Amino acid sequence: MFFDKKLLRKMDVKLLLAVAAIIIISLIVIGSATHVNTPSEERYWFVQRQGVFALINAGIAIFLMNFDYKMLQRYGHKMYVFNLIMLLAVMFVGQSALGAQRWIQLGPVTLQPSEFSKIIMIVSLASLLQDKIGKLNTLSDLIPVAAYVGVPFVLVMKQPDLGTSLVFMAIFFGMIFACGINLKLLAGIFGTGLACLPLLWHVLKDYQKMRIMVFLDPNVDPLGSGYHIIQSKIAIGSGMLFGKGLFEGTQSQLNFLPENHTDFIFAVVGEEWGFIGTLVLLLLYLVVLWRGIQIARQAQDNFGMLLAVGITSMLAFHVLVNVGMTAGIMPVTGIPLPFMSYGVSALTTNILAITILLNIYLRNQKLQF
Template identity: 60%
Template sequence: MWQKIWREWDWTLVICTVALIALGSVVIGSATHINREGLSFDDLVAKQLLFFFINMGVVIGLQWFDYRRLRSWGRPLYVITIVLLLAVMFVGTSALGAQRWIQIGPITVQPSEFTKLLMIISMAGMIESRVNKLDSFKSLLPIVIFVGIPTLLVFKQPDLGTSLVYLAILCGMLFVGGIRMRLVQIIVGAAVILAPLGWFVLQEYQKQRILVFLNPNIDPFGAGYHIIQSKIAIGSGMILGKGLFEGTQSQLNFLPENHTDFIFSVVGEELGFVGCVIALLLLFVIIYRSIVIARSANDTFGMLLATGIGSMIVFQVLVNVGMTTGIMPVTGIPLPFISYGVSALTTNMISVGLLLNIAMHRKKLMF
């Protein structure tokens, strides 16, 4: 098996993943080197790297497992997803106005991060038997209900960002599953018409974020503060950045959540345009490799699995970079592999492990 891993692993995917986590660790260290609520940057970086090595062991261990066995795990994993999301509602801990976490000893876990991958596996198993048969609303209804229940549970936390990730994953899988374009046109049209009604189901802070997205200056010291400081940070970095530990917005704590949701702003300020391009290029290569692996998968389940993982990463990158640069509303979605967070890191690493597993069983295609 070790020889097989050495010969058949997608080393481009591995190298880009390690490079992103190394970049993220350096930027986390720079963003949080001043003590923050009792935790120094050494604690945060050490914890991130510790779980990277633990997850790297899991990634390697996954290669002894045939991903095709996950096909029969869809329903049990779906039940686990629902149980985890219900557990957050009843025994979860609250922070920043949302109840999304469960405290397990010294570790704070965000179940909605893990459920992204669980839902990818569950959806792949469900859609596999319906590939090229998605030609009516009747054929779509079971899938919509299947995805809709956990989506509503996450939205209730409230966590609009993760609920949108579920929908992005679903859209990617339906696209490769051969959904009829006429249905897509009808659904998109209906969504556009009904979109204004969505305003009435949003939380007050979510409405404020949308208004601030349209005009950050309506509340510059409140809801608009994050995006204003983020744009200042990225813009002030110019071409080469101010250097690690030299960014005024992040080092002087003007930039909130600078090691998690707004870490791309720190990259822009301290490493400049060049640093942003490098980070985005590495993320692009990972997304591209997921597409290649999906295209060359030996079976439909593997294709859907790789597509779901790629869709998850694409959406999170677009939303995170979009919100930090002011072209999308602020949403609590971390930047994959770079933002600090044990739950997100674990989900992304295991996702890479599954991509590598699919790649080892794929057809021999040249790209």
């Protein structure tokens, strides 16, 4: 073990425990969601795979704790270029599913580069913004930053992966807000954004327009995507206070609920564990996000602060949009629930994000000794 006990004392234990708890819950729920519709010999394939990757990632995380996160500063712009290359690669060699090109096959693993690009976005944007604190006062201050984010944003949008491009937006706004952007300027941007919404409508693919229409009125497409929302609401609602019990959710088990181990996993929690379950899970997320902000406050440098804010914005946006979607108060965008949804790329990205948070906390503690 290349890690001593002293270091553990300097860990953000609350954050660590909350994340570990969510991952353990996720393994149980993924098992429940997948075990009926999978042939018996590979019944626990999804759980095993997710569990193995969680352990591998934990190992990598421990190893990464030996390095100072400040090293990332130097690689910010190089990572940015790498990110663009990766996103372009998806366009040309990516495999498509459901009309979108998002995956690259690397041996046994299908990678979803847009997942990793979120982290890279945060790191590169943090290195760009660290000496701009309090200096984003006019439009001309902001334009270079917006352009910097805009290029990968457009590439992701083109895949098309509306969900991830919206995450980019959340990261961008979270970080420039923390950076002390002039509030009038920010309000102006939002105003213009709202005015441009009708233009955006034309950029969206038909199925994306459909999702938004369905969000406004699920009865527009009761046999297609409206079906997901209606079934998901039924699943959550029918869980009532205490839930139907693990493996007992009829909605999830009888395959009424689609994508129940990935995007709609929160509905399985709601159905099988009831309001108690969803409350506990949401409170765990609150701990994670709260700690994210606290780590930002205590960070010893601007770079660390910005990293922590970017990561927290990303996670908060994921939680809001995913849980909101399953509960019928957000449109279906295909954004997974952090640490819960099955998916190796997303899990790796999120653990990496938490590792960075822990690292910022750790370096901060060291300084205080």
